[in-house]
Amino acid sequence: MTVKRKGPKYEKIIDAAVAVIAKHGYHQSQISKIAKEAGVADGTIYLYFKNKEDLLISLFREKMGKFIDTTRDEIEHVQSIEEKLLTLIEMHFKQLSDDHELAIVTQLELRQTNRDLRVKIGEVLKRYLELVDQIIYDGMEQKTFVSDLDIRIVRQMIFGTIDETTTSWVMNDHRYDLIALAKPVHQLLINGLRYRSS
Amino acid sequence: MTVKRKGPKYEKIIDAAVAVIAKHGYHQSQISKIAKEAGVADGTIYLYFKNKEDLLISLFREKMGKFIDTTRDEIEHVQSIEEKLLTLIEMHFKQLSDDHELAIVTQLELRQTNRDLRVKIGEVLKRYLELVDQIIYDGMEQKTFVSDLDIRIVRQMIFGTIDETTTSWVMNDHRYDLIALAKPVHQLLINGLRYRSS
Amino acid sequence: MTVKRKGPKYEKIIDAAVAVIAKHGYHQSQISKIAKEAGVADGTIYLYFKNKEDLLISLFREKMGKFIDTTRDEIEHVQSIEEKLLTLIEMHFKQLSDDHELAIVTQLELRQTNRDLRVKIGEVLKRYLELVDQIIYDGMEQKTFVSDLDIRIVRQMIFGTIDETTTSWVMNDHRYDLIALAKPVHQLLINGLRYRSS
Amino acid sequence: MTVKRKGPKYEKIIDAAVAVIAKHGYHQSQISKIAKEAGVADGTIYLYFKNKEDLLISLFREKMGKFIDTTRDEIEHVQSIEEKLLTLIEMHFKQLSDDHELAIVTQLELRQTNRDLRVKIGEVLKRYLELVDQIIYDGMEQKTFVSDLDIRIVRQMIFGTIDETTTSWVMNDHRYDLIALAKPVHQLLINGLRYRSS
DNA sequence: TATGAATGAGTTTTCATTCAT
DNA sequence: CATGAATGAAAACTCATTCAT
Numbered sequence: 081m082t083v084k085r086k087g088p089k090y091e092k093i094i095d096a097a098v099a100v101i102a103k104h105g106y107h108q109s110q111i112s113k114i115a116k117e118a119g120v121a122d123g124t125i126y127l128y129f130k131n132k133e134d135l136l137i138s139l140f141r142e143k144m145g146k147f148i149d150t151t152r153d154e155i156e157h158v159q160s161i162e163e164k165l166l167t168l169i170e171m172h173f174k175q176l177s178d179d180h181e182l183a184i185v186t187q188l189e190l191r192q193t194n195r196d197l198r199v200k201i202g203e204v205l206k207r208y209l210e211l212v213d214q215i216i217y218d219g220m221e222q223k224t225f226v227s228d229l230d231i232r233i234v235r236q237m238i239f240g241t242i243d244e245t246t247t248s249w250v251m252n253d254h255r256y257d258l259i260a261l262a263k264p265v266h267q268l269l270i271n272g273l274r275y276r277s278s
Numbered sequence: 279m280t281v282k283r284k285g286p287k288y289e290k291i292i293d294a295a296v297a298v299i300a301k302h303g304y305h306q307s308q309i310s311k312i313a314k315e316a317g318v319a320d321g322t323i324y325l326y327f328k329n330k331e332d333l334l335i336s337l338f339r340e341k342m343g344k345f346i347d348t349t350r351d352e353i354e355h356v357q358s359i360e361e362k363l364l365t366l367i368e369m370h371f372k373q374l375s376d377d378h379e380l381a382i383v384t385q386l387e388l389r390q391t392n393r394d395l396r397v398k399i400g401e402v403l404k405r406y407l408e409l410v411d412q413i414i415y416d417g418m419e420q421k422t423f424v425s426d427l428d429i430r431i432v433r434q435m436i437f438g439t440i441d442e443t444t445t446s447w448v449m450n451d452h453r454y455d456l457i458a459l460a461k462p463v464h465q466l467l468i469n470g471l472r473y474r475s476s
Numbered sequence: 477m478t479v480k481r482k483g484p485k486y487e488k489i490i491d492a493a494v495a496v497i498a499k500h501g502y503h504q505s506q507i508s509k510i511a512k513e514a515g516v517a518d519g520t521i522y523l524y525f526k527n528k529e530d531l532l533i534s535l536f537r538e539k540m541g542k543f544i545d546t547t548r549d550e551i552e553h554v555q556s557i558e559e560k561l562l563t564l565i566e567m568h569f570k571q572l573s574d575d576h577e578l579a580i581v582t583q584l585e586l587r588q589t590n591r592d593l594r595v596k597i598g599e600v601l602k603r604y605l606e607l608v609d610q611i612i613y614d615g616m617e618q619k620t621f622v623s624d625l626d627i628r629i630v631r632q633m634i635f636g637t638i639d640e641t642t643t644s645w646v647m648n649d650h651r652y653d654l655i656a657l658a659k660p661v662h663q664l665l666i667n668g669l670r671y672r673s674s
Numbered sequence: 675m676t677v678k679r680k681g682p683k684y685e686k687i688i689d690a691a692v693a694v695i696a697k698h699g700y701h702q703s704q705i706s707k708i709a710k711e712a713g714v715a716d717g718t719i720y721l722y723f724k725n726k727e728d729l730l731i732s733l734f735r736e737k738m739g740k741f742i743d744t745t746r747d748e749i750e751h752v753q754s755i756e757e758k759l760l761t762l763i764e765m766h767f768k769q770l771s772d773d774h775e776l777a778i779v780t781q782l783e784l785r786q787t788n789r790d791l792r793v794k795i796g797e798v799l800k801r802y803l804e805l806v807d808q809i810i811y812d813g814m815e816q817k818t819f820v821s822d823l824d825i826r827i828v829r830q831m832i833f834g835t836i837d838e839t840t841t842s843w844v845m846n847d848h849r850y851d852l853i854a855l856a857k858p859v860h861q862l863l864i865n866g867l868r869y870r871s872s
Numbered sequence: 873t874a875t876g877a878a879t880g881a882g883t884t885t886t887c888a889t890t891c892a893t
Numbered sequence: 894c895a896t897g898a899a900t901g902a903a904a905a906c907t908c909a910t911t912c913a914t
Contacts, residue, residue: 272470668866
């Protein structure tokens with residue numbers, strides 16, 4: 081039994097899942113609750129998704145796919161490496177600022193899943209990390225960035241910083257303006273901690 | 279019914295929990311499995327812990343407590359701010375390198391818990407983040423670090439980078455030397471990404 | 477989650493509960509045993525009842541409801557107060573004689589439940605006691621009964637006598653004809669203990 | 675391993691059981707709680723009682739034994755049959771009025787036990803019912819009471835009425851004077867319900 | 873395509889009882 | 894005599910998934 085991966089209900093179910101998970105938390109998001117929110121029967125979900133894990137991965141894949149595509153498009157439109165990094169950060173913060181529910185789901189709730197699911201989520205994230213890697217690589221190439229460092233470490237600093245910043249913002253109930261943090265975060269990543277006189 | 283929070287079995291049960299969770303994953307770590315590993319009866323666990331959640335929080339509190347205390351002691355023994363930050367990173371990497379099971383549990387498995395438990399884990403982590411904050415604060419005071427930035431952002435960069443680096447290492451099955459990454463990570467945080475001629 | 481309170485399985489489960497409790501006793505009547513007797517899965521019971529307590533209360537309410545309705549109907553068809561009382565007693569004895577399992581459940585097993593459940597059972601019984609009260613009240617009104625006594629005491633005598641008689645019959649394994657006791661019990665309640673010459 | 679059935683701790687444990695059951699209810703009266711109330715260790719209870727059921731039966735036997743002995747003594751001191759019945763009722767109400775805790779335990783809590791235990795309780799009660807039977811028998815002999823009725827039915831009326839009256843009083847939190855009900859209850863049992871002109 | 877009633881596997885926790893000290 | 898730490902059996906309930914309609 082193969083499943084349909086499109087149709088209006090496909091998206092409706094995914095959006096319902098995001099809404100339900102954001103509102104009730106991962107462990108209180110039963111299939112029946114998601115089905116009700118989507119306005120379909122429980123069984124209908126299994127016409128579009130193989131099982132619950134498949135729904136969650138699909139959710140992450142669909143939402144992150146658009147997230148990554150949009151980010152990539154924006155990055156292409158700017159020239160300098162430093163600006164590309166700034167754009168990446170801005171887009172990250174902006175897109176999650178624009179969709180609080182999605183932010184809750186990706187930063188908090190979907191991390192409560194089991195190891196298997198998280199491995200698959202990691203695979204989706206790879207495409208995003210490749211974006212980061214490309215910026216780092218180009219920056220090193222043209223000597224905008226220091227080039228004697230392991231690219232993985234740099235990637236972990238950039239992603240770790242962005243991710244931690246976003247998670248803190250979500251855990252503080254989106255109380256402050258996340259987008260405003262893009263510039264100082266960018267500056268910090270570029271210039272580092274060291275104080276330089278003059 | 280109040281519980282005993284000490285005695286040889288208290289520690290034995292916590293260590294058993296770490297071992298079982300590291301081996302089988304959070305969701306496959308039933309009380310009966312932990313009891314068997316600890317060499318006690320299921321009911322004995324409830325003489326020392328109120329319930330399963332209490333066991334997990336206690337686990338985190340005990341292990342993180344030592345982790346934080348050790349880190350603080352080491353930091354006090356060095357003078358310069360930059361060295362203090364290096365020591366913090368080194369201690370973080372060293373302690374988790376020395377205990378792969380604990381690394382798996384804190385970086386991967388204990389993050390799969392529900393919101394309530396994670397909030398309590400967050401409270402334990404606060405003491406660690408205060409260590410970080412102190413270094414940042416002192417560094418800004420004495421102009422070792424740039425001082426025009428929000429201390430929270432700096433904290434999020436430092437902790438996010440360390441945490442992401444550690445998690446990647448765990449997800450790659452501890453295949454490489456984590457401690458060796460302390461220096462380059464430290465350098466990166468201090469100097470930032472910018473290439474500087476001269 | 478709201479539950480369905482009707483359908484063929486609803487009744488089937490209640491009847492299974494009566495049978496299982498009558499046979500194995502209250503404390504040996506696990507949900508799994510009742511489900512098996514009813515020919516449904518354990519989980520199905522929770523589609524029709526909120527929890528085990530809800531099943532037991534529903535059982536009592538359904539069975540006692542019919543019991544009371546039938547009794548009331550019969551009482552209405554007789555004219556004199558004394559006959560009404562006799563009918564009440566006869567109906568009580570007859571209905572439990574006709575359903576030994578129900579007699580065991582209501583007289584012995586359901587009294588082993590906790591205070592909360594017994595309070596709710598008491599509320600159902602109230603409707604029965606109102607029947608008794610009505611007879612007493614009418615009897616006093618029209619001077620068929622002595623009227624200078626507390627109605628509560630009279631009610632407690634009538635109900636206490638009927639209930640004790642029934643319980644004894646159940647505890648003696650229904651060995652004798654309960655219905656045959658209706659007339660002498662009635663006579664005793666009406667005439668009292670006193671010997672009256674001629 | 676045989677148990678000691680006397681000594682100061684034997685009584686202390688029984689009294690503790692009454693107090694704990696009256697206060698917390700039958701199902702919340704764990705051995706450990708009773709032991710604590712009695713000021714002994716859990717294990718000590720098993721030096722005096724075979725098991726928990728044995729403790730409960732012993733409790734009932736001790737308390738009911740005194741109850742019955744006292745009642746019998748009082749009955750012997752009065753002459754007429756009618757007065758003997760009145761004395762029985764008065765003693766019943768008086769003794770439970772004097773010990774509210776005991777009243778709760780015997781009327782409500784100890785009835786929640788399983789069939790086996792209740793059978794054994796029934797055996798203790800037999801001695802009490804024999805007292806009742808004796809009064810009925812003598813009353814019939816000397817034509818104070820009607821003599822054409824089954825003695826069991828009369829016993830069930832008398833005991834059922836007294837028991838139901840007492841239980842109602844306990845369930846109404848001993849709010850009214852139980853002893854005051856002895857006379858009207860007695861009168862009702864003797865004279866019955868029938869209104870007699872002149 | 874869609875439904876939703878039915879399934880049944882799986883786990884935490886309590887507490888009477890034991891027995892080494 | 895007395896202790897109290899340790900034992901381990903036992904049961905209600907949830908929810909992802911199926912399948913007859």
